[in-house]
Amino acid sequence: MNPKDPTNGHIEKLVIIGSGPAGWTAALYAARANLDPLIIPGRATGKDLMPGGQLMLTTDVENYPGYPDGITGPQMMADFAKQALRFGVRAVTDSGIKHADDIDINNALFTPYQNVESLDLSARPFLVVGDKDFQCRAHALIIATGAKANWLGLENEQRLAQSGGGVSACAVCDGALPMFRDQEMAVVGGGDSAVEEATYLTKFAQKVYMIHRRDELRASKIMAQRALDNPRIEVLWNKIVVDVLGDDMITAIQLKDTQSNELSDLPVKGLFMGIGHTPITQFLDGQLELDDAGYVKLDDPGRSTTSVEGVFAAGDVADHVYRQAITAAGMGCKAAIDAERYLADQGLDD
Numbered sequence: 001m002n003p004k005d006p007t008n009g010h011i012e013k014l015v016i017i018g019s020g021p022a023g024w025t026a027a028l029y030a031a032r033a034n035l036d037p038l039i040i041p042g043r044a045t046g047k048d049l050m051p052g053g054q055l056m057l058t059t060d061v062e063n064y065p066g067y068p069d070g071i072t073g074p075q076m077m078a079d080f081a082k083q084a085l086r087f088g089v090r091a092v093t094d095s096g097i098k099h100a101d102d103i104d105i106n107n108a109l110f111t112p113y114q115n116v117e118s119l120d121l122s123a124r125p126f127l128v129v130g131d132k133d134f135q136c137r138a139h140a141l142i143i144a145t146g147a148k149a150n151w152l153g154l155e156n157e158q159r160l161a162q163s164g165g166g167v168s169a170c171a172v173c174d175g176a177l178p179m180f181r182d183q184e185m186a187v188v189g190g191g192d193s194a195v196e197e198a199t200y201l202t203k204f205a206q207k208v209y210m211i212h213r214r215d216e217l218r219a220s221k222i223m224a225q226r227a228l229d230n231p232r233i234e235v236l237w238n239k240i241v242v243d244v245l246g247d248d249m250i251t252a253i254q255l256k257d258t259q260s261n262e263l264s265d266l267p268v269k270g271l272f273m274g275i276g277h278t279p280i281t282q283f284l285d286g287q288l289e290l291d292d293a294g295y296v297k298l299d300d301p302g303r304s305t306t307s308v309e310g311v312f313a314a315g316d317v318a319d320h321v322y323r324q325a326i327t328a329a330g331m332g333c334k335a336a337i338d339a340e341r342y343l344a345d346q347g348l349d350d
């Protein structure tokens with residue numbers, strides 16, 4: 001079989017792409033609604049999709065209701081996967097579709113899955129092509145591929161982010177950790193996200209430095225003024241971070257002045273990225289309406305419907321405002337219910 005031949009491929013009722021909180025929640029609800037969903041969780045290597053999503057890069061999650069003692073991001077996502085698989089969700093692995101019974105439920109996120117390579121949303125049922133010799137057709141799709149935080153790309157930044165060494169791309173997720181209380185911290189960026197992160201961190205930190213590469217904030221006027229008026233925030237203008245110092249924990253950042261090229265060390269106990277996010281929508285290849293920043297546009301912000309009937313979106317791929325595990329999970333629930341109603345209306349639900 002030629003996997004790229006659009007006439008090939010069996011028909012699925014519902015395919016869910018992505019396996020963060022939105023994807024697994026959609027899968028859980030769809031499975032319990034007897035839609036027999038198929039999930040394409042993504043693969044950590046090579047492409048952007050990662051089984052478990054952004055939470056796999058978060059250490060402690062203390063703001064997800066139901067976990068009174070907190071939980072690590074990877075453990076939480078393992079629980080999400082386990083719960084969905086318990087209801088028989090099937091997943092696309094590198095060797096094709098596997099039923100939940102054939103997946104090691106305790107290591108579900110470490111199964112070698114596939115990425116989605118492309119979609120044809122002009123075909124009905126939609127055509128879904130994986131990147132490892134897989135294709136199927138689907139009456140309905142839920143896009144839950146998320147967004148990835150932008151990083152500076154420094155070696156020590158990544159090392160300390162992955163080891164829980166005080167470097168993070170989410171102040172709301174990690175800022176309240178005890179290690180940051182009453183400390184001096186830094187946020188990189190000059191946009192609304194950076195201001196929001198810095199302002200949030202002032203609840204815990206003694207002082208927050210905003211490191212901005214220019215002499216003017218990109219943030220909206222009201223947000224920028226909020227940062228400038230906050231006595232606990234100091235903006236360091238015309239500075240870029242060139243290194244992150246510290247063995248197990250961050251101790252300082254090395255800054256370079258963009259005008260004088262002068263290097264300096266700034267001691268901080270935390271470093272947060274506020275340099276934007278990139279939604280994972282490239283594989284859609286212009287077939288779904290996106291906003292200016294590349295996020296999937298929802299017909300109505302309260303729903304999950306998109307510009308193509310039968311295609312639903314959930315989680316950070318369609319939300320650049322909240323970006324929380326709990327909001328993504330809620331959107332996944334909505335998308336599954338919307339998909340269920342759509343399939344029922346079309347008479348495609350059995």
Ligand code: NAP
Pocket residue numbers: 151152188189190191192193194196213214217218219220240274275276277293320321
């Ligand atoms: P953004 O507006 O694109 O700002 C990114 C910031 O990071 C810019 O200041 C940029 O510097 C800086 N930056 C980018 N790459 C960098 C690098 N490699 N090194 C150093 N600095 C770098 O992104 P955002 O703040 O995430 O906002 C995205 C969208 O969401 C915006 O439309 C924003 O208004 C919206 N948003 C709204 C709210 C709210 O209203 N509450 C909150 C968050 C986000 P330059 O300025 O020099 O380019």
